[in-house]
Amino acid sequence: MKRIVILGGGVAGTLTANYLVPKIRGEIRDGNVEVTLITDRPYQVYEPGFLYLIFNRLGEAELKRDIRELLDPAVNIVIDRATKIEAENNRVVTENGVYDYDYLVIATGARVVPEEIPGLKEGGHWFYNFEGAVRLREALAKFTGGKVVVSVMGVPHKCPVAPMEVSFILHDFLKRRNLRDKSEILYTYPINKIFTMDPVVEMIQPMFDERGIQYKTFFNPLEVDAKNKKIITLEGEEESYDLLIAIPPHRGAKVVEDSGLGDKGGWVPTDRYTLKVEGYENMYALGDATNLPVSKAGSVAHFQAEVVAENLAAEIEGIEPTAMFNGKAFCFIETGWEEATYIWFDYYTPPQPVMPSKFVHFVKMAYNKAYWLTARGLL
Ligand SMILES: Cc1cc2nc3c(=O)[nH]c(=O)nc-3n(C[C@H](O)[C@H](O)[C@H](O)COP(=O)(O)OP(=O)(O)OC[C@H]3O[C@@H](n4cnc5c(N)ncnc54)[C@H](O)[C@@H]3O)c2cc1C
Numbered sequence: 417m418k419r420i421v422i423l424g425g426g427v428a429g430t431l432t433a434n435y436l437v438p439k440i441r442g443e444i445r446d447g448n449v450e451v452t453l454i455t456d457r458p459y460q461v462y463e464p465g466f467l468y469l470i471f472n473r474l475g476e477a478e479l480k481r482d483i484r485e486l487l488d489p490a491v492n493i494v495i496d497r498a499t500k501i502e503a504e505n506n507r508v509v510t511e512n513g514v515y516d517y518d519y520l521v522i523a524t525g526a527r528v529v530p531e532e533i534p535g536l537k538e539g540g541h542w543f544y545n546f547e548g549a550v551r552l553r554e555a556l557a558k559f560t561g562g563k564v565v566v567s568v569m570g571v572p573h574k575c576p577v578a579p580m581e582v583s584f585i586l587h588d589f590l591k592r593r594n595l596r597d598k599s600e601i602l603y604t605y606p607i608n609k610i611f612t613m614d615p616v617v618e619m620i621q622p623m624f625d626e627r628g629i630q631y632k633t634f635f636n637p638l639e640v641d642a643k644n645k646k647i648i649t650l651e652g653e654e655e656s657y658d659l660l661i662a663i664p665p666h667r668g669a670k671v672v673e674d675s676g677l678g679d680k681g682g683w684v685p686t687d688r689y690t691l692k693v694e695g696y697e698n699m700y701a702l703g704d705a706t707n708l709p710v711s712k713a714g715s716v717a718h719f720q721a722e723v724v725a726e727n728l729a730a731e732i733e734g735i736e737p738t739a740m741f742n743g744k745a746f747c748f749i750e751t752g753w754e755e756a757t758y759i760w761f762d763y764y765t766p767p768q769p770v771m772p773s774k775f776v777h778f779v780k781m782a783y784n785k786a787y788w789l790t791a792r793g794l795l
Pocket residue numbers: 423424425426427428429454455456457460462463464465466467496497498499523524525526543544545574575578669670671702703704705712713714715716717746747748
């Protein structure tokens with residue numbers, strides 16, 4: 417009996433399981449293979465929905481599904497928190513058990529660590545986890561005008577384009593509430609341009625200018641003075657705010673760090689093509705958990721899951737795995753309340769954004785509803 421353990425029930429883990437099982441269903445039925453998914457919460461969260469939740473455009477119930485509804489019935493589901501991956505013993509230790517494996521898939525995602533910026537928890541808001549998004553929704557509903565700072569406080573972070581999107585949607589949200597004239601929006605980014613990819617900067621920066629969205633680059637927050645509502649930066653600046661929407665620093669999962677499997681950010685060193693964990697023939701990593709130079713995006717996790725499932729199925733069948741990840745990513749970019757563009761790119765092809773349109777926005781809104789079909793491996 418070969419045991420495959422998938423750690424993490426987000427997009428990456430769920431899709432890996434749902435793509436893998438149909439390829440090896442006969443082996444599972446005959447008792448030759450067992451697929452177990454371990455995850456620490458009984459539901460999956462659709463994180464892209466946070467961008468809509470904060471403006472009250474999607475409800476909380478639309479962003480969560482029971483993990484059992486999403487997974488192929490042939491997958492054993494364990495709801496438990498893994499505390500250690502013992503790579504040398506081929507086993508995962510959880511709070512309530514021990515799971516031996518022949519193959520392990522690490523899909524434990526990323527976590528936000530606002531505590532790494534002193535004062536941020538007390539003085540700021542964010543929409544990068546459920547609790548933060550719910551709190552920010554309240555703050556935005558009560559906002560009566562003033563200076564909003566949208567500040568990227570560390571890279572890498574999930575969904576690199578979301579800070580630009582939130583700035584655009586906020587601009588229209590304030591206009592719709594007759595508050596834009598009484599408000600400033602300032603977007604800050606840590607490097608010398610407003611985004612890492614030049615074709616995106618060339619499209620987005622003039623759009624910021626047209627809307628009066630201000631920006632500052634080389635802006636690396638060191639601490640937040642919650643009492644005086646100021647951000648203090650490494651560059652020696654002090655920036656005041658009335659409402660701070662931060663993109664907090666991110667790290668890899670705690671279990672990865674505690675198992676000594678992560679780099680200094682807690683990201684799993686992973687081969688960019690095979691998605692095998694470096695130094696381990698029987699371990700794969702994908703999704704936000706890896707150290708790969710690709711966007712931490714659900715679409716990336718999706719494309720990677722196809723590769724991991726195909727290669728694992730080949731290994732089970734005793735065939736040399738040949739599927740390779742090519743760095744593919746697809747991201748919608750909301751550029752207002754009702755308009756959006758999109759980019760796709762891979763290791764070899766840079767992004768080429770198209771003109772924003774209402775149509776692309778409506779496709780994104782439709783995808784928000786259809787996501788749960790994707791998670792089941794149906795779309
Ligand atoms: C505001 C926002 C907007 C976004 N917008 C988009 C978008 O428009 N398009 C897009 O493609 N992507 C978007 N993303 C990014 C996308 O949500 C993530 O890239 C995606 O969720 C990553 O999936 P994952 O499975 O790798 O990680 P996760 O979804 O984080 O899943 C990890 C899973 O592992 C579990 N886990 C962690 N540690 C343990 C442990 N010790 N034991 C057991 N289980 C554990 C967690 O509970 C979780 O279920 C957005 C993200 C945010 C925050």
